[in-house]
Amino acid sequence: MNATETLAQVAAECAACTNCGLHAGRKKAVPGVGPAEAEILFIGEGPGYNENEQGLPFVGQAGKLLDEMLASIGLRRAQVFITNVVKCRPPANRDPQPEELAACNEYLERQIAAINPKVIVTLGRFSMAKFLPNARISAVHGQPHTINGRLVVPFFHPAAALHQPDRRPALAADFARLPALIAAATQTEPPHPADEPDEPRQLTLF
Numbered sequence: 640m641n642a643t644e645t646l647a648q649v650a651a652e653c654a655a656c657t658n659c660g661l662h663a664g665r666k667k668a669v670p671g672v673g674p675a676e677a678e679i680l681f682i683g684e685g686p687g688y689n690e691n692e693q694g695l696p697f698v699g700q701a702g703k704l705l706d707e708m709l710a711s712i713g714l715r716r717a718q719v720f721i722t723n724v725v726k727c728r729p730p731a732n733r734d735p736q737p738e739e740l741a742a743c744n745e746y747l748e749r750q751i752a753a754i755n756p757k758v759i760v761t762l763g764r765f766s767m768a769k770f771l772p773n774a775r776i777s778a779v780h781g782q783p784h785t786i787n788g789r790l791v792v793p794f795f796h797p798a799a800a801l802h803q804p805d806r807r808p809a810l811a812a813d814f815a816r817l818p819a820l821i822a823a824a825t826q827t828e829p830p831h832p833a834d835e836p837d838e839p840r841q842l843t844l845f
């Protein structure tokens with residue numbers, strides 16, 4: 640099975656999943672969206688009202704801010720894969736519970752393995768905790784960590800930046816540093832001096 644097929648299979652399984660109680664309130668599962676070959680994977684928390692209606696991640700206010708932040712570094716949504724740690728909406732947008740995170744983890748693991756992204760950006764403390772279980776987001780946001788040979792960068796959740804406006808500059812600053820981290824993570828070997836163009840090379844993200 641290739642990566643696209645694996646992602647489609649995971650999406651189909653999410654749509655029919657009954658592995659935790661969240662399925663009871665599900666209108667549409669939100670497995671995630673983006674190209675199978677994306678080099679950057681964003682992992683949020685879980686679907687909210689709009690996501691549950693549409694079956695797509697980050698389509699509400701937090702999604703608008705995410706789009707703005709992506710645009711600020713020259714990225715479009717279509718270039719990245721976006722998913723969540725839980726694929727069904729927690730009632731009244733409450734925090735996902737440990738048993739729900741555990742039940743959904745297998746889907747996320749299969750997505751990560753299929754996409755094999757160069758960089759994972761976690762949005763909020765629940766996706767951060769998957770990789771950095773003892774970290775405090777206010778202390779480590781924006782700092783790259785190498786985990787299982789992959790760069791993982793924890794960011795504040797866009798919804799937190801909406802509700803606590805003092806977090807917005809920090810989120811913007813973390814996004815601003817992302818292109819350099821991506822460039823470092825995607826550069827397999829330094830360019831040979833003879834290959835250097837006369838003009839400064841534009842940062843190529845993909």
Ligand code: URA
Pocket residue numbers: 669683684685686687690695696697698699701702723798
């Ligand atoms: N917040 C999230 O964490 N994920 C979404 O998909 C939407 C809002």
